Amino acid sequence: MTQPSTSNDQAPEPQPAASPLTRLGEAKWLLLAALFAALAAVIFYDVPSSSAFAFLVILCVVAGFIPRRTASRRVKLNAQREIRRMWPGTGMKVTLDALPTPCFVADGRGITRYVNQQAQVTYEGVKPGDPLSFSLRAPSLLEAFDRVCATGEAERISWIEKVPTETWYEAHIAPIYMPGNAVPDRMPGLPDFILVVIQDLTENRRLERMRTDFVANASHELRTPLASLTGFIETLQGPARNDPEAQDRFLSIMLDQAGRMRRLIDDILSLSRIELKAHVRPVSTVDFAEIIRHTADALSPLAADLDVEIRVHLPDLPVRIKGDRDELIQVTENLIENALKYGHDGQFVDVELAEQIEAEDHTWQMSVRDYGAGIPPEHLPRLTERFYRVDVESSRAMKGTGLGLAIVKHILTRHRGRLEVESEAGKGATFKINLPASESAETASVVTPA
The missing domain is CATH 3.30.450.20 (PAS domain)
Incomplete structure (x- = not known):
């Protein structure tokens, strides 16, 4: 196989034109055939020898002095084919x-x-x-x-x-x-x-579509409570101006709608802040067991209101991982709160933290399990999409924004963790997060709450 030259060599010098003797040598077989043909014509067909001799002379002149364009073009084409x-x-x-x-x-x-x-x-x-x-x-x-x-x-x-x-x-x-x-x-x-x-370009196009959908969904989510607030204000200024009962009812609804807008804006801002530092890995060492315990205690009033018991199973020793304390509190709070709100029919929510060691992979796994109705399997792949809800009415009734699991996914991405969801209809759902253990677990100082 021919290898192309990779140097900047100059083009070869043009070769001088071939001499008449060289051209006659190249055409020797053609001239020899013409000679035998002339002899045969003289012997068998009584062609005059002078005419045959003149024919041979003319043929030699043509072969020696007239350039053959066809051969030159054939050489060039063969060279080009060789290049190809x-x-x-x-x-x-x-x-x-x-x-x-x-x-x-x-x-x-x-x-x-x-x-x-x-x-x-x-x-x-x-x-x-x-x-x-x-x-x-x-x-x-x-x-x-x-x-x-x-x-x-x-x-x-x-x-x-x-x-x-x-x-x-x-x-x-x-x-x-x-x-x-x-x-x-x-x-x-x-x-x-x-x-x-x-x-x-698939990932870029999907991100572009995701941003477009996010703006459209955020605008829609904000437009609904804004329209409600505007309508109630107009009603209070008009027909309900002198109706105290209607005023109390409308003001209560307006407070709920304003709270819904505040939660939505808080989640949007939180998601934006997380995305800004998505590629910056946390450097602080925190006690993950203490974070889970703190979150469970903070959500105990909500659990009491819903008549649900939070059962926590944690190691006795501190569990040290590299992470941002506030963000990890947000992750555990979202998962446990979702289990309380959407799985309260089961009356229990189990929160467990266990060590996972596989070859060189050393992680801590937190699992949050409820015993409610569960999540249909067709919804599982889309749970972490922004504004995606399994049941829109139930989510709004529970004051959800549709951004909780999206925030969880982005925080876990920053912490090099992963989220797994298991669910079976009628048997509840289990959300598992895996976070890498701190490489210097024995000597690292634990970040405790102020």
């Missing part, structure tokens, strides 16, 4: 392997010449020598590839794939002209290689 059969050099391969996105290198015929390591992971089974269409089947991409081959100009396209899930892709297709090729008069629009870089 080149394979990428080591320098190009190393560069492409360093890129984090799938990259394909193909020739002008659409044959794959090289795929980087990321492309081999993303597109299983792809290998050099196969047509590019075996791996990339998007019609718009293949059409753009043909245009780049024909024009020699780079293009950028995007497309959507619906199967197996909706994904967005963007491709940058660019021609590559290798320096120091053997053909000095290479025709434009015939690049040596075509580079195809694929970028997955």
Whole structure:
């Protein structure tokens, strides 16, 4: 296999024109055949020898002095075909392997010449020598590839794939002209290689859609209590101006709606603050068992109102983890409060903290289990979405904003933790969070509440 030159060599000097003797030597077999044909004509067909001799002289002059354009063009075409059969050099391969996105290198015929390591992971089974269409089947991409081959100009396209899930892709297709090729008069629009870089935009598009949905949902959630407040104020200024009973009833509803707006705004601000420091890992060491105990005590009045008992099972010794105390209180408070509100039919909420050791993975797992009606399985994958509610009416009756589990998910992401949800209809639900144990558990100082 021919390797392209990666140096900036100059184009080869043009060769001098071939001499008449050289051209006669190249045409020797043609002249020899003409000689035998002339002798046969003289012997068998009584052709005058002078005419045969004149024919041979003219043929020699033509072969020796007139250039053969067809042979010259054939040499150039053969050289260009040889260029098309080149394979990428080591320098190009190393560069492409360093890129984090799938990259394909193909020739002008659409044959794959090289795929980087990321492309081999993303597109299983792809290998050099196969047509590019075996791996990339998007019609718009293949059409753009043909245009780049024909024009020699780079293009950028995007497309959507619906199967197996909706994904967005963007491709940058660019021609590559290798320096120091053997053909000095290479025709434009015939690049040596075509580079195809694929970028997955699915996550970016989903985040963009999530932001749009968040603004729309937040506006909707705020618009409803605002409309209620406006209507009640107009009623109090008008028909209910002199009706004390109606005033008391409307003012009570207005207070509830104002409280709903306040909770929603507090959760939105809390979520925004968490997102701002999502990539900053906490450095403080806290006692996770003390945080759970503190939260359970704080929620005991709510449990008493709902006639639910909180049963806490914690280790006797401090459980030290790296974390932000206020954020971890918010996590435990959200989970235990949800269990009290939506699982109070079971009369018990179990909160347990246990150590989990698997190979080199050392974590502490907190589980919050209620014994209520449970969560239907079709809702489990979407529980942590913003403003998502299993039962809208029940959530609003319990003064929920639909942001609690979204806040929990973002806090756990910052703490390098994870959330698991298990539920069975009629048997309640269990929310489990896993947080990594502190690496210096024996010597770290525990952060205690002021």
